[in-house]
Structure formats: structure tokens, C-alpha cells
Amino acid sequence: MKKIAIVCGGYSGEYEISISSAKVVKKHLDPTKYEAYVIVIQKNSWYHLEDDGTKTDVDKNDFSIKVNGKKVVFDAIFNAIHGVPGEDGQLLGYFEMLGLPYTSSNFTTSALTFHKDFCKKIAAAAGANVSPSVIINRGESYDADKIIKTLKLPLFIKPTRNGSSVGVSKVNVAEDFEKAVEFAFKAGDQVMCEKFVKGRELACTVMQVKGKTMVFPITEIVSKNDFFDYEAKYTAGKSDEITPAELDEVSEIEIKATSAMLYDKFECKGFARFDYILTPKQLVFIEVNIVPGMSEASIMPKQAACMGITLDKLFGLALENILD
Ligand SMILES: Nc1ncnc2c1ncn2[C@@H]1O[C@H](COP(=O)(O)OP(=O)(O)O)[C@@H](O)[C@H]1O
Ligand SMILES: [Mg+2]
Structure with missing residues (x-):
């Protein structure tokens, strides 16, 4: 019997979706082969979420948990975190260091x-x-007219590091450009303006x-x-x-x-x-x-x-x- 940690949650707007993904994964793992545990990763707490809602902390030294007073270490990680820190590689670097295999692409690819x-x-x-694009970094000045002239309207504005369309807008008229850039900056430090396809x-x-x-x-x-x-x-x-x-x-x-x-x-x-x-x-x-x-x-x-x-x-x- 292999012990599997299904990691989920994360810090992004995809938190709830990730929790649902993890519950579905748990439901569908063969109980004769796998003992599955749902582990929620949040910025300030990593915990094992039991079916009855009980939460117990993860020991970050070896990513172990305690169940009924007994230590549980995992054989593998099922990565179900959409967005940061599961889909961008951060958490995967930690698993790599612990020598724990994980289901998704490695930390570099991620x-x-x-x-x-x-x-x-x-x-x-x-x-x-790929569609042509222009990058704007937080704090940098930009020439909206020039970007619009280059990429034409309508165009897309999105944070470079996010998902689930969080912070993404389609700009149809020049007056909405700045608002869309600000909206994307709420979801990340760098923004991509992309030609509409x-x-x-x-x-x-x-x-x-x-x-x-x-x-x-x-x-x-x-x-x-x-x-x-x-x-x-x-x-x-x-x-x-x-x-x-x-x-x-x-x-x-x-x-x-x-x-x-x-x-x-x-x-x-x-x-x-x-x-x-x-x-x-x-x-x-x-x-x-x-x-x-x-x-x-x-x-x-x-x-x-x-x-x-x-x-x-x-x-x-x-x-x-x-x-x-
Ligand atoms: N250049 C584009 N032209 C047309 N539609 C786009 C373009 N970029 C994004 N979209 C639309 O916006 C959605 C979200 O953009 P995407 O880049 O996939 O970000 P996310 O990672 O948030 O899903 C896409 O599913 C698509 O409907
Ligand atoms: Mg997408």
C-alpha cells in the first residue's frame, strides 16, 4: 500500500478549484493500492484535511503528518495545486530536495x-x-498609444504569472487600456499586452x-x-x-x-x-x-x-x- 499526499489549495484565485480537484482525485484513487491523504497548502499553514474536516499540521522537515498519534511519511505526491505554489514549481523544488516523487512536470518546466x-x-x-505581445513591469512607465498602435484593438491584457483568467481583460476601446493594466497588476507584478487572435x-x-x-x-x-x-x-x-x-x-x-x-x-x-x-x-x-x-x-x-x-x-x- 503506497501512501499518497494529494496537495491542494495554494495562494491563488484557484484555491477553491484546487480543493475540488483534490477531493475528486481522492475519490477516484484505488483504495486497494493507495492510502490517500489530502494536504492543504496555504501561505501560513500546511495541514492534513481529514474527511470529517479535522486539520492537523504538516511537519515541514520531512513533509510528514501524524494520524492517530502515528507518523505518516509519503511515497509520492499527487500535485493538484492550480497556480502558485504548485503549478509554478516552488513547492516542487521542496519535494525534489526531499526526494519525494510528484505527478506533475518538474520544477524547471513548471x-x-x-x-x-x-x-x-x-x-x-x-x-x-504565438501572438505578438508587449511586457509592462510594475512601476515602469508605458506608452499606451504606442502599444495599441503596435498590437491593434481589441487586445488582451493579462498577468504573466496567474491562471483561471484572473486579472485577464479584453480591451476593446483605448479608454479601457489603463484600467485593464491596473486590473492585471492586482494579480501579478508583470503584465502582458497581447494581440487578439x-x-x-x-x-x-x-x-x-x-x-x-x-x-x-x-x-x-x-x-x-x-x-x-x-x-x-x-x-x-x-x-x-x-x-x-x-x-x-x-x-x-x-x-x-x-x-x-x-x-x-x-x-x-x-x-x-x-x-x-x-x-x-x-x-x-x-x-x-x-x-x-x-x-x-x-x-x-x-x-x-x-x-x-x-x-x-x-x-x-x-x-x-x-x-x-
Ligand atoms: N491573444 C488572445 N486572443 C484571443 N483570446 C485570448 C488571447 N489570450 C487569451 N485569450 C482568452 O482569454 C482566456 C484566458 O487567457 P490565458 O492566457 O489562457 O490565461 P489563464 O492562464 O488565466 O487561463 C483564454 O482562455 C482565451 O479565451
Ligand atoms: Mg488559460
Whole structure:
């Protein structure tokens, strides 16, 4: 019996979503193989959350917990933290130092892919199309007119290190530019202004298990809002997520091949969900999520279901990949 810590929570706007992901993971791990514990990571407290709501502190020296007075050390970590500090690599560096295997990409890949500007630069160098952008750092002056002239309206403004569309705005008129920059700075110290890409939004998950690559069916996201914002992501009925997406064969092959190629170039491990916008002319890479949503309503579980993989199997594979 392997002891698994499902880490969740984190410091970002994705806290609640991460807690839901962890509960779903726990529900679906095979109890004959795994003893799973939900560990919540918050800025000032790391604790084991029991099913009855009891909280007991984690010993940070070795990431152990005490259950009924007995010390429990873990064999592996199931990373279910969307955003900081689980998806950006911070916590993974600590697990690396403790010699604890974890289900997600390593800390280097996580840190690079979580930073939207670094991520796009690597993807572009690997041959993917990305949308032109301009970076503004906190405290730096910027020329809004020049940025608008370069990128044209509408344009997107987003924090470089966040997720779930927190701090993201679509700027349709020049008067809204400054407000959108300030809004993005509430969610991070660096802001990216990005050229709007008009097309279909598509997501493709890749997972490598013991050297074998699986590319999941593609999902098309059709938001009922102006874009796939926080509300559209987490309110039932605010977006349609169509799996498998209706695509011509050439586009489907291009999306799957690009995702598998980027998975290798970024040296991903476990799950990675690649997001794109497909225009009539080209496929534009937007970002990659290395800890994608894992609730029953999330995109990746639906893609897995579409190819006949249950959540029990999906989460089991993530652990088999890192355990002997
Ligand atoms: N350049 C763009 N052109 C068109 N839509 C975009 C662009 N960038 C982001 N979006 C929209 O905004 C959403 C959130 O942006 P994204 O970069 O994925 O940030 P997050 O990490 O918060 O999900 C996307 O799912 C998409 O709907
Ligand atoms: Mg996104």
C-alpha cells in the first residue's frame, strides 16, 4: 500500500478549484493500492484535511503528518495545486530536495511554463505560432498609444504569472487600456499586452506514462461571454465545451502533433493541457497548463472519458508513472 499526499489549495484565485480537484482525485484513487491523504497548502499553514474536516499540521522537515498519534511519511505526491505554489514549481523544488516523487512536470518546466512570456518564447523557438505581445513591469512607465498602435484593438491584457483568467481583460476601446493594466497588476507584478487572435479556442491534453505518449481528444471551448473568463470557466452553462471538437483532419493532426512536440520540448511530465486559438490561417499557441482542472466538470477528465479512460484509470496512471 503506497501512501499518497494529494496537495491542494495554494495562494491563488484557484484555491477553491484546487480543493475540488483534490477531493475528486481522492475519490477516484484505488483504495486497494493507495492510502490517500489530502494536504492543504496555504501561505501560513500546511495541514492534513481529514474527511470529517479535522486539520492537523504538516511537519515541514520531512513533509510528514501524524494520524492517530502515528507518523505518516509519503511515497509520492499527487500535485493538484492550480497556480502558485504548485503549478509554478516552488513547492516542487521542496519535494525534489526531499526526494519525494510528484505527478506533475518538474520544477524547471513548471516555473518556465507558468510564466506566460517565457512559455511563449520557448514555444516560438520550438516552431509554434504565438501572438505578438508587449511586457509592462510594475512601476515602469508605458506608452499606451504606442502599444495599441503596435498590437491593434481589441487586445488582451493579462498577468504573466496567474491562471483561471484572473486579472485577464479584453480591451476593446483605448479608454479601457489603463484600467485593464491596473486590473492585471492586482494579480501579478508583470503584465502582458497581447494581440487578439480571432478564431476557435481549442485545448489538447498530452500525458506520457512510462515513455508512452497519449494525446487526448481535442476540446473546443465556446464561451458565452466575450472570452473564456473566470465566470465562463466556473459557472455551469456559461460555456460549451465540446469533446471531441469538430475539426477537419489536417487541423486535428496539426493540433495533436504540435501538442506532443511542445510536451517534449518543454520536457513535461504527467498531464499537460495545451491551449490554442485556431484561425482560418494558422494555429496559435496561447499557453500550457501543467496542473489542469481535475474535477468531473473539468476539460481534461472529459477528454479522458471521451477516449474511454475513467478517472480511476487516469489518476492511477499518473501515480503508476512515478512509482516503481
Ligand atoms: N491573444 C488572445 N486572443 C484571443 N483570446 C485570448 C488571447 N489570450 C487569451 N485569450 C482568452 O482569454 C482566456 C484566458 O487567457 P490565458 O492566457 O489562457 O490565461 P489563464 O492562464 O488565466 O487561463 C483564454 O482562455 C482565451 O479565451
Ligand atoms: Mg488559460
